[in-house]
Amino acid sequence: SAVISQKPSRDICQRGTSLTIQCQVDSQVTMMFWYRQQPGQSLTLIATANQGSEATYESGFVIDKFPISRPNLTFSTLTVSNMSPEDSSIYLCSVEALSGNTIYFGEGSWLTVV
């Protein structure tokens, strides 16, 4: 399986600010995704990060709030913009294995907005 590194692992952020989370994979992968996991809840897909083009967002998530970049096959960023306490969540980067189908996750970035 791929090794997925996320930075920061944790942060406490001020209301109204923006934070960019980085995801680095140790091998080239075709698909990269960003999930959100609110406290005590399951995982919700935010978007698919597309290499060299705009991300594909799920219903309820918009580019202005969650801009995503994917400049190459091993790196992606997710920005949480104009944060409010409701954005306090774990943000998880995930990738599809080269063998297909299986999705692996990073350790997550735990954001608390105060």
Added chain:
Amino acid sequence: GESVGLHLPTLSVQEGDNSIINCAYSNSASDYFIWYKQESGKGPQFIIDIRSNMDKRQGQRVTVLLNKTVKHLSLQIAATQPGDSAVYFCAETGGSYIPTFGRGTSLIVHP
């Protein structure tokens, strides 16, 4: 995606017992299923998967059972250990390759 409340279903077992965690899925077109384990403070970890052309698959101490007729998936953990304490999620993919996650189950193993 499915919404869940703040209180996850909880399964409490004694160390050494077998655990069975259940999951119902809704999409009859789903053809690939995955179980993940999420320990406190960590990201989800892949445990085992199964394709829709199978009804059982075994790993080390874990078995996944798939009943397509009633759209039900289960994860069996043999000889449960304290280190198995975590939240377990099932995920399904169908059509698209992107998994949809079910509500998790919190497994608590008492020594």
